Amino acid sequence: MTSHSTPVPAPVPPHGARPRRLRTSRGEFAVVDVPPSAGAEERGVALLLPGFTGSKEDFALVQGPLAARGYRSVAVDGRGQHESDGPADDETAYAQAELARDVLAQAEALGGPVHLVGHSLGGQIARAAVLLDHSPFRSLTLVSSGPGRISVSQERRVKLLRDALAVMSMAECWEAILAMGPPEEVGGPARGIGGPEQLRRRWLGTEPAQLLATGRQLCAEPDRVAELAAVPLPFHVLSGARDDTWPVPDLDEMAVRLKAHRTVVDGAEHSPNVDAPEPTARALADFWDGLRPGGR
Numbered sequence: 001m002t003s004h005s006t007p008v009p010a011p012v013p014p015h016g017a018r019p020r021r022l023r024t025s026r027g028e029f030a031v032v033d034v035p036p037s038a039g040a041e042e043r044g045v046a047l048l049l050p051g052f053t054g055s056k057e058d059f060a061l062v063q064g065p066l067a068a069r070g071y072r073s074v075a076v077d078g079r080g081q082h083e084s085d086g087p088a089d090d091e092t093a094y095a096q097a098e099l100a101r102d103v104l105a106q107a108e109a110l111g112g113p114v115h116l117v118g119h120s121l122g123g124q125i126a127r128a129a130v131l132l133d134h135s136p137f138r139s140l141t142l143v144s145s146g147p148g149r150i151s152v153s154q155e156r157r158v159k160l161l162r163d164a165l166a167v168m169s170m171a172e173c174w175e176a177i178l179a180m181g182p183p184e185e186v187g188g189p190a191r192g193i194g195g196p197e198q199l200r201r202r203w204l205g206t207e208p209a210q211l212l213a214t215g216r217q218l219c220a221e222p223d224r225v226a227e228l229a230a231v232p233l234p235f236h237v238l239s240g241a242r243d244d245t246w247p248v249p250d251l252d253e254m255a256v257r258l259k260a261h262r263t264v265v266d267g268a269e270h271s272p273n274v275d276a277p278e279p280t281a282r283a284l285a286d287f288w289d290g291l292r293p294g295g296r
Contacts, residue, residue, distance in 0.1 A: 014064035022076065024105035029076050030083035032056050034063040036070045043070035044138065044288060045110055049103065050075070051120030051144075051271075052158075052214055055082035055202050058119065061277030062284070069285035071115075076106060078125070080210030082202050087209055094213035100128035107136035115288055119143040119273060120245065121214055124221055127228055134231045139291060141236040141284060144270050146246025147254045148223035154245045158215040165208050174203050225257045235260035236287045240268030240275060261287050 016035045021028040036042050046066065048059045056075035063073045079102055080086025080094060087093050103125060107114050116137045118126030123145020130140050150158070164173045228235075237255035239248060241264055248264070255262040263283040268275035 013060070014067050016067070017063065022074070022106060022109055024102070024109040026102050026105040027079075027085065029078070029102070029106060030056065031074050031076045032060070032063065033072070033074045034067050035072050037067045040068060040070040042072070043285075043292065044072070044115055046071055046073045046115040046117055046284070046288075047103070047107055047110060048073055048075040049078065049116070049118040049122030049126055050081070051122050052218060053203070053206070053211065054119065054122070055206075057082075057198075057202070058271065059273055062273050062281040065278055065281035066285060069281070069289075071285060071288065074106075074110060074114075078102065078122075078210075080207035082205045086207045088207045089209050091209045091213040094210050096125065096128050096217050097132070099125045099214075100132050103129035104133055104136055112136035113138045115139045115141070115284075117141045117143060117284065118145055120145050120270065121218060124217065127224060130231055130233065131224065131227060134233050137233060139234040139236065139288065141238055141287065142254075142260075143273060143280075144239045144243055144245065144251075146250050147225045147257075149221050150218045150245050151247065155219045158219055162212060162215055165212060170204050170206070170208055174200060225254055229258050234287075234291055236263065236284075237261070238263040238265065238272065238280065238283055240265050240270060240272045242269045245270050261290075263287075 014034045015037065018033045020031060020033055022031045048056070050056060050058045056077050059073065059075040063075065066073045077084035078099060103116070107116070113136055116126050116130065116139065118124070118141070120143070123142040126140060127142070130137060149155070164176060168176060235258045237251055237258065237260045239251045242248065243251065252262065265272040265276045265279050265283065268280070272280045
């Protein structure tokens with residue numbers, strides 16, 4: 001799920017950024033761990049979950065501004081996603097409940113409670129984790145992640161991808177996607193940060209079973225907003241001003257149902273963390289600051 005434009009060049013990593021393996025009770029996960037900037041008051045820890053066909057690098061442009069505000073951020077590749085291990089063919093490993101338990105283990109490994117942020121598919125996985133156990137979290141921010149299944153137009157993209165993966169390898173699928181046009185327009189990976197070779201590596205590093213299983217989830221996810229609203233956590237719904245995966249009015253309504261803080265980032269589409277990272281990071285930090293004693 002994506003905005004419609006060319007890839008964003010890879011940024012210079014924030015000072016102190018540490019790519020590493022996060023050891024948890026459910027295995028190791030590839031992360032980029034960015035501490036608060038030198039001299040900044042330490043204000044908390046955020047766990048950042050990427051979307052469908054995405055990766056931890058999708059948060060690279062917000063991690064520096066969050067560090068400047070005093071927040072440690074840990075962006076993670078989920079099971080079978082980019083640099084995190086997972087089975088190539090066993091879709092049961094990627095059932096939503098399994099991915100949600102991974103998130104609980106990640107939060108535990110970070111010493112919780114953490115601010116949880118999920119983009120698109122990552123938001124639905126984050127929601128499932130919170131519904132299993134909200135105690136490891138200080139708040140939940142859903143970034144361009146709606147109340148239920150994705151739009152019909154995006155379901156068609158996911159089906160294109162599923163059909164291709166049924167008859168082609170990941171490498172063959174990548175070449176076919178490039179031959180048809182911009183990847184994000186023809187069922188391929190979301191627009192991401194980095195040049196074509198970096199995006200190709202991300203694609204080839206992701207397990208086909210992960211894409212197949214999570215794609216089905218996106219096309220069948222029920223509306224669980226009422227269930228989530230009963231959880232005693234602060235909520236934040238953040239999106240761009242335009243979104244073709246979940247219509248912005250649906251995100252507005254979801255925020256009302258959750259009694260959530262609502263942010264619409266001007267000039268951004270489905271990936272505000274990529275399209276407009278500075279205002280996105282500012283909105284996240286402002287929300288978290290407001291939850292602190294004496295905050296707004």
